[in-house]
Amino acid sequence: MDPTDTGADTDVRRRIPRTDAVLRDPRLLQAALRLGTARVKSAVHRAQQRAREGAVPPDAVADTAVSLLPRSAGGLRPVINATGVLLHTNLGRAPLSAAARQAVQEAAGPTDVELDLRTGVRARRGRTALAALRAAVPAAEAAHVVNNGAAALVLAATALAAGREIVVSRGEMVEIGDGFRLPDLLVSTGARLREVGTTNRTTAGDYAEAVGPDTAFVLKVHPSNFRITGFTRAATVGELAPLGVPVVVDIGSGLLAPHPLLPEEPDARTQLTAGAALVTASGDKLLGGPQCGLLLGRQTLITTLSRHPLARALRVDKLTLAALEATLTGPGTPTGEALTAAPEPLRRRAERLAAVLGADGIDARAVASEAAVGGGGAPGVTLPSAALSLPGRYAAPLRTGPVPVVGHLEAGRCLLDLRTVPAEDDDRLAGAVRAVGGR
Numbered sequence: 001m002d003p004t005d006t007g008a009d010t011d012v013r014r015r016i017p018r019t020d021a022v023l024r025d026p027r028l029l030q031a032a033l034r035l036g037t038a039r040v041k042s043a044v045h046r047a048q049q050r051a052r053e054g055a056v057p058p059d060a061v062a063d064t065a066v067s068l069l070p071r072s073a074g075g076l077r078p079v080i081n082a083t084g085v086l087l088h089t090n091l092g093r094a095p096l097s098a099a100a101r102q103a104v105q106e107a108a109g110p111t112d113v114e115l116d117l118r119t120g121v122r123a124r125r126g127r128t129a130l131a132a133l134r135a136a137v138p139a140a141e142a143a144h145v146v147n148n149g150a151a152a153l154v155l156a157a158t159a160l161a162a163g164r165e166i167v168v169s170r171g172e173m174v175e176i177g178d179g180f181r182l183p184d185l186l187v188s189t190g191a192r193l194r195e196v197g198t199t200n201r202t203t204a205g206d207y208a209e210a211v212g213p214d215t216a217f218v219l220k221v222h223p224s225n226f227r228i229t230g231f232t233r234a235a236t237v238g239e240l241a242p243l244g245v246p247v248v249v250d251i252g253s254g255l256l257a258p259h260p261l262l263p264e265e266p267d268a269r270t271q272l273t274a275g276a277a278l279v280t281a282s283g284d285k286l287l288g289g290p291q292c293g294l295l296l297g298r299q300t301l302i303t304t305l306s307r308h309p310l311a312r313a314l315r316v317d318k319l320t321l322a323a324l325e326a327t328l329t330g331p332g333t334p335t336g337e338a339l340t341a342a343p344e345p346l347r348r349r350a351e352r353l354a355a356v357l358g359a360d361g362i363d364a365r366a367v368a369s370e371a372a373v374g375g376g377g378a379p380g381v382t383l384p385s386a387a388l389s390l391p392g393r394y395a396a397p398l399r400t401g402p403v404p405v406v407g408h409l410e411a412g413r414c415l416l417d418l419r420t421v422p423a424e425d426d427d428r429l430a431g432a433v434r435a436v437g438g439r
């Protein structure tokens with residue numbers, strides 16, 4: 001120790017507790033079990049630094065470290081989706097049902113995903129999820145599951161059409177979002193695209209002229225994120241099935257059967273019954289399940305796909321299989337509930353929230369709003385809804401608060417649409433708004 005150095009700074013520094021001493025605080029010991037030692041140590045180091053800078057007193061280092069701990073070991077935060085967009089891509093598309101969450105929890109440890117517990121020998125991976133998928137779509141002879149809708153298309157193109165031709169309408173060469181275009185994806189597999197028809201009109205005759213010995217399949221893509229209206233024409237699967245080559249239909253949203261509220265959205269059952277050899281779809285859009293890609297159709301094609309080497313690179317994990325099966329067999333999904341919620345109860349919820357928050361002096365009003373399916377699904381469909389309208393300055397603090405709430409701005413007001421908020425979250429929503437109002 002330097003006897004000449006008697007400055008007050010040094011004095012404070014000497015009183016800052018050592019890291020190992022702080023780490024013995026029971027709250028931090030507990031936190032290390034949950035978050036890992038590295039994250040807890042990092043919080044302690046930041047707290048010590050604040051003490052060195054004089055921002056907190058030396059005896060408050062442990063308390064400060066506790067306040068600096070991250071909420072959980074993962075960086076993803078649970079968010080209340082009050083955007084009114086049911087399948088918000090930036091919020092992870094479909095929220096899982098309670099049954100699916102439970103199934104994920106149960107499958108998290110060692111599980112019989114590839115083992116027959118009765119005989120003790122290896123069994124087909126994900127067989128119960130695949131059986132559930134087949135039961136949900138009896139028109140499909142077989143099913144296979146991959147990582148997402150794009151992977152389903154890539155597997156089909158690679159296994160069935162590499163070095164050969166895929167016949168596709170110019171009106172269905174779509175970009176699925178974030179700069180990803182289906183034609184690029186298909187060409188990347190080594191298949192060649194044979195474009196037919198025009199942007200607005202393609203007839204069955206256009207396809208018939210293009211189909212030849214080099215054709216691997218005809219592809220129909222649902223233009224799921226835009227609409228062409230006016231002088232348009234598209235060939236149906238029923239018209240294309242007799243051409244003598246498989247018809248592959250990318251339906252996009254994952255509806256397994258027709259939905260009365262979405263008459264323009266194609267579904268797997270209808271396409272297969274009309275003669276599609278293979279249907280591809282996403283699991284986390286209108287099906288309301290985990291991110292995955294569904295392949296449904298003829299046994300021979302599904303066998304070819306599932307035995308292709310690429311299938312191993314695109315296979316889904318046990319958590320996805322668990323969530324998918326529970327989505328298919330369990331009670332309704334949050335997406336389904338948000339889609340079919342009646343407007344009147346939504347209005348009453350908005351009015352109740354506006355009243356309780358208004359009583360706290362917050363400028364909150366109940367207003368009519370319009371929700372949408374989103375996630376590149378059902379373009380042009382609007383769902384009558386109700387929202388809580390707040391001053392625009394609420395938007396940012398609501399997003400960054402302890403319970404992040406994402407709404408949207410309209411004419412300077414922050415709208416929190418209730419169609420995408422489960423009713424049991426109303427009190428948490430009110431709490432989040434109150435916390436901002438009080439700041």
Ligand SMILES: *Cc1c(COP(=O)(O)O)cnc(C)c1O
Nearest residue numbers: 148149150176222224251252282
């Ligand atoms: C969403 C969509 C895709 C892509 O599916 P992902 O699951 O996002 O990979 C492909 N085609 C259509 C028609 C879609 O709507």
